[in-house]
Amino acid sequence: MESLVYGALVTISVLLSIQAAHILYLMIYTWDQDVGELTKAPEELIEPRLSFTAIVPARHEEEVIATTLERMVHCNYPTTLLQVIVVCSVDDTGTIDRVAEKIDDLRREGLYNAELVVFDDLPINKPHGLNCALQRAQGEVVTIFDAEDEMHPEILRVINTVMSTEGVNIVQAGVQLMNYGSNWYSTFNVLEYFFWFKSRLHHHAKHNSIPLGGNTCFFSRELLARVGGWDETNLTEDAEIGLRMSSLGEHVRVMYDDRYVTKEETPPSLGQFIKQRTRWNQGFMQTLRKGTWRQMPTFHQRFLACYTLAFPYAQALLGLYTPVALLLIFVLHTPVPVALVSFIPVLLLIAHFLTAAVGLREFTDAHGMVPSRTTVVKMAFMWIPYQLVLAYAAVRALRRQLSGQGNWEKTKHVGAHRTTLENEEVRSGA
Amino acid sequence: MAPNWSTPLGRSGRQALAFSLVSGAITHAYHVFQYPLYVTDEGIYVQQAWSVVREGMLSPYTYFYDHAPGGWLLMAAWANILPGQFEAFGNAINTIRVLMVIAHVISVGLLFGITRRFSGSVSGAFLACFLFNFSPLAVYYQRQVLLDNLMVLWLLLSIYLLSRADNRLVTAMGSGFAFGVALVTKENALFFVPALAYLSYKMASGERNRRFQLQFWWFAAAIPVSVYILFAELKNELLPSGFDFNVSNPPANHVSLLYSIWWQISRSGPQGRNLFVQLMEGSWLSRDPYILIAGCIAVVLVLLLWSQDRENRLGYLVAGMMAMGYGFYMVRGSILLDFYVVPMIPVLAMNIGLLYAAVMKKAPERAKIALTAAIVVLALIIPGGYFVARGTQGNLQAHDLYHLEVTALQEQQIAWVRKNVPPNSRLIIDDDMWTALHDVKPYYPRAHSHFKAASDPAVRDKLFRRNWQNIDYVIMSNKMRAAMERNNGNGAENYMLDAIDQHGQRVWDLNRGGIHLAVYKIEK
Structure with a gap:
């Protein structure tokens, strides 16, 4: 019996080590491979040529939607080539009123390219809203911005240049959480985005097996229409459509340029954070089960998709294994070789932490911030609790998935990534 | 850059x-x-x-x-x-x-x-x-x-x-x-x-x-x-043990x-x-x-x-x-x-x-x-x-590295031991022959280097008990005698040196140039 336990311990340690090493590699991919220059935005921007439709799905976003709309219609792109659609469910009267009020303000300024789309059918979720808005979209390129997004004013000119000169149908530009110092988990959450968009997505794009992000993603409208838009039954419609596009052989151009990222905020409370993470995990589980990824032509593509989508299961298992491992520390006196093997995942955990610490410096440098000296110390203390929260969210997703709960748990946005002054300016302008 | x-x-x-x-x-x-x-x-x-x-x-x-x-x-x-x-x-x-x-x-x-x-x-x-x-x-x-x-x-x-x-x-x-x-x-x-x-x-x-x-x-x-x-x-x-770093008195526990x-x-x-x-x-x-x-x-x-x-x-x-x-x-x-x-x-x-x-x-x-x-x-x-x-006669030859066959002498010594020394004997040896005597039949499980016989409690105190009478043979490698004397600062090699000097009978030796190998049988 004892040897069975040791065997299991060694097997789990080895599997965890492989998994952690692979994740680490994906985190540092862009710094390891010389892809930096290839994925940057072009320095020379051409004249606006393509027309855009920017869809902003919103639900209970009264606090931030006006600022977002204001910023979008005032971006540096001709209004004749830009259509902005805010899409809401009919029951969300607060957001509808705020958007209508803002659209009136804009019209008084002579800006007529913003409109509101309201839907009254089910399901009430983001992909359904996107599909409703897609029917009204007129631009050659369709993009999505979330209600709290702070898009860069030049991003459409950048994408116009990339899509026109490179002939690609899909571009995923960078999205970045900014408020790394808001609370104990926000630093890690910010860094997850940083590593995901700046590094890992490049690996996925290279192998043409890419779960797209939820916003700042640009599609040819014709392509979107051809694939039937977004999957309304999926909680991560962004990842699903990305893998669906990959299976159709569509190449995705990933562009992460620190200058042009769309800025977002971390969920304002731990509960909101867990809900968001649960939704992502559940969405990945759904996409895995749906199996579109199986249609990808190469084994490597299928492996990468399956590996990514199955990750929440691995994280859930890790969450369940953690208390067992802690118990074993106290009750099991393992032979030295077994203990040494089980130390390898710990080493990799340390490597992950160090990478996060260095990543923080990279992130703050890129965005002209100066991290406080205590940030890394706080990170050191909060690293394990954060991992446990992620594991809990994965277990929660698994439980919801098994019990058939598939409703959309919305993430609240308060605009923590925006400066107070900026919000006030927008409100006074409104 | x-x-x-x-x-x-x-x-x-x-x-x-x-x-x-x-x-x-x-x-x-x-x-x-x-x-x-x-x-x-x-x-x-x-x-x-x-x-x-x-x-x-x-x-x-x-x-x-x-x-x-x-x-x-x-x-x-x-x-x-x-x-x-x-x-x-x-x-x-x-x-x-x-x-x-x-x-x-x-x-x-x-x-x-x-x-x-x-x-x-x-x-x-x-x-x-x-x-x-x-x-x-x-x-x-x-x-x-x-x-x-x-x-x-x-x-x-x-x-x-x-x-x-x-x-x-x-x-x-x-x-x-x-x-x-x-x-x-x-x-x-x-x-x-x-x-x-x-x-x-x-x-x-x-x-x-x-x-x-x-x-x-x-x-x-x-x-x-x-x-x-x-x-x-x-x-x-x-x-x-006891956080004791005294180099002149090594901690005994572990x-x-x-x-x-x-x-x-x-x-x-x-x-x-x-x-x-x-x-x-x-x-x-x-x-x-x-x-x-x-x-x-x-x-x-x-x-x-x-x-x-x-x-x-x-x-x-x-x-x-x-x-x-x-x-x-x-x-x-x-x-x-x-x-x-x-x-x-x-x-x-x-x-x-x-x-x-x-x-x-x-x-x-x-x-x-x-x-x-x-x-x-x-x-x-x-x-x-x-x-x-230059050879000893002033003649030109390849460097010693490429023609001298010295390990053969050590092989001869081990061959003699295998032929003449019973495998259950308690031997003092040098480490260079340790694996040969433990990995090839007949095994000599009680053959230990003089370093271990001087310092490892399990060998020194249990097998040889710091007593020359518990040694059957000493297999001397080249320069082993000098090494034993250098290692004898605390007298730990004394019982082995006594065995050689006072009770040892040289039963085999081989001298070639500066190489001296020997086997001593300890008479009791």
Whole structure:
């Protein structure tokens, strides 16, 4: 019996080590491979040529939607080539009123390219809203911005240049959480985005097996229409459509340029954070089960998709294994070789932490911030609790998935990534 | 920005590299089973590798952290994959000597790559490898089963990876890890830390991923070391019992990694400096004065050259720092053994190669080839050089390295023991024959080295009980008597010396030149 336990311990340690090493590699991919220059935005921007439709799905976003709309219609792109659609469910009267009020303000300024789309059918979720808005979209390129997004004013000119000169149908530009110092988990959450968009997505794009992000993603409208838009039954419609596009052989151009990222905020409370993470995990589980990824032509593509989508299961298992491992520390006196093997995942955990610490410096440098000296110390203390929260969210997703709960748990946005002054300016302008 | 050293090797470069690899294989593999004599330290490392494979332990005796086990773990892995394992090449030491030859050939390739990248010169790299391959000092020690030879391999691999200058994180990780393995193969790699750390820093400087490069280099280097420390902690052998670091009174309860490190550090004194001079005169200069003298001069000039062109000669500084770092270790007055010179050999060769490259930089290609060929030919044909030696009658002959058959004498001694000594006898031996007596039938399970019979409580107090009457035979290797006397500071060898001097009857001996082997039967 004892040897069975040791065997299991060694097997789990080895599997965890492989998994952690692979994740680490994906985190540092862009710094390891010389892809930096290839994925940057072009320095020379051409004249606006393509027309855009920017869809902003919103639900209970009264606090931030006006600022977002204001910023979008005032971006540096001709209004004749830009259509902005805010899409809401009919029951969300607060957001509808705020958007209508803002659209009136804009019209008084002579800006007529913003409109509101309201839907009254089910399901009430983001992909359904996107599909409703897609029917009204007129631009050659369709993009999505979330209600709290702070898009860069030049991003459409950048994408116009990339899509026109490179002939690609899909571009995923960078999205970045900014408020790394808001609370104990926000630093890690910010860094997850940083590593995901700046590094890992490049690996996925290279192998043409890419779960797209939820916003700042640009599609040819014709392509979107051809694939039937977004999957309304999926909680991560962004990842699903990305893998669906990959299976159709569509190449995705990933562009992460620190200058042009769309800025977002971390969920304002731990509960909101867990809900968001649960939704992502559940969405990945759904996409895995749906199996579109199986249609990808190469084994490597299928492996990468399956590996990514199955990750929440691995994280859930890790969450369940953690208390067992802690118990074993106290009750099991393992032979030295077994203990040494089980130390390898710990080493990799340390490597992950160090990478996060260095990543923080990279992130703050890129965005002209100066991290406080205590940030890394706080990170050191909060690293394990954060991992446990992620594991809990994965277990929660698994439980919801098994019990058939598939409703959309919305993430609240308060605009923590925006400066107070900026919000006030927008409100006074409104 | 880090220098760009990644220039193509070219046809002449490939030829020079091929010649270096082949000549390195020949000088080291030819006659490796016959010369030099199997020595005590070879026997210790091989018996510990044997213990890994046969017993799943780091040593057949109490492992007291005298050295980190990286070296003999690799030896064990090598023996384990061979058909016949330790006896694959005749005997255990021969089998591991083959690993040393392989390690040397790989080291040659790495040294060539490093020197060429540091200097931009094929002829400089070729000359460095020629010295590394042919120096009698190098061949003599590099054939032996020594942890230092494996440490050099990992060290050179670490530098080579950094010198690739490809700005990849996996390269930085690989380099750091290789250096970490060097540290747990032989701890004296520690003295290369300043040079390696500086090189890793400079290679990352100005690069977009510099922070990650440095992080991963250091982290990867720390992995093998931390595993070693964890190993000690898991066995409750990290700290000495009672936190007692008194070197004159070792804690009796259990061995300790930190205590052993402290003990090693404390083993320094003026005797060490005298020892350095003695070894320099007696063991090193007599084998190859050229590489030592020219190497020392080269280090000074290489550092001078660096100071004149710091921008483009980073490798010169690194090579100089390596020599200075390890040189400090050798002259600082610590306990020194003759083979501790091993890591210095490639470093001096590298410095000479770099100096040669700088001197010949503006020379025409043909002149470089002609002069390099002339140096090689002269080194090989001049009597007292690298290949031709004068015999006792003044006749010219190949160097001892390539014709003397000395290990056969040791084989004869073991054959005599097998034929005449009962396997259950209690034997005092030297470590060089330990594996032969424990791995080949008939086994001699009660054959133990005089070092263990003097210091390991399990052997000294339980088997021999510090009493000459419990010894049946003493199998004397060459210079074992002197080693016993040197190790007798606390009288721990007295009962064995008594057995030989007062009660021993010489039943077999063999004397050839300076080699004296004997077997004593202890009469009771």
